[in-house]
Amino acid sequence: MESFTPISSFLGGALIGSSSALLLALNGKIAGISGIAGGLVDGARDRQWRFAFVLGLVLTGLLASALAPGQMAVTIHRSTPVLIVAGLLVGVGTRIGSGCTSGHGVCGL
Template sequence: MTIDWNNFTPWAALAGGVLIGISASLFILLNGRIAGITGIIGGLFKAAKGDASWRVAFTLGLIIAPAVWLLFAKLPTIKIDSNVELLIIAGLIVGYGARLGSGCTSGHGVCGISRLSPRSIVATLAFMGTGFLTVYITRHLIGA
């Protein structure tokens, strides 16, 4: 393992994490809801009357974030190297898997671990594990 010091951005990462933590805290304290995107979107597929608007509002906040950010500063680099075929395959797997596992990085990784939920700790270890493994396989075994 070699650490890529040139691209390591500890302060921005920590500050961004704190903002995410503030958002999740505000959401549970004010709205009484978990800021887990998979659950928020998943609920829209079979939302009961009156249960859809808060989901749409939170998601809309995520979508407009880059535009609002641009009012104050330039957006940092965003780079997607994967080709379209791989993006489609990965998207299908992410969508299906996150729903089957009842959560993703936000719901399990941030909110669940903050609640010290054993389910979320197991889920996070599982997806971090296959995440590391997948990159190892694609970059160092079959890729490059």
């Protein structure tokens, strides 16, 4: 990513906001990934929509990467085990704090 693109940013934000609003309106659920993924791990009864949500995140990332490979290039200077531990710590921390950065940022909770 080389420069700020206001139109793309606006469209991306509109898609995220409308998706969150639809999830709330149709399912009564907040779009916070730690709670959604946590329900998969905790054995929640409503696993189907949670699995579909997480799968959609992964597949959309793969699709975006395939359609615009140069835009998704990132150089990471840490080992895979360090990244995995860091991700787990962030996830556990947000669950302990009863929150999620994506849920708070997108839904304002």
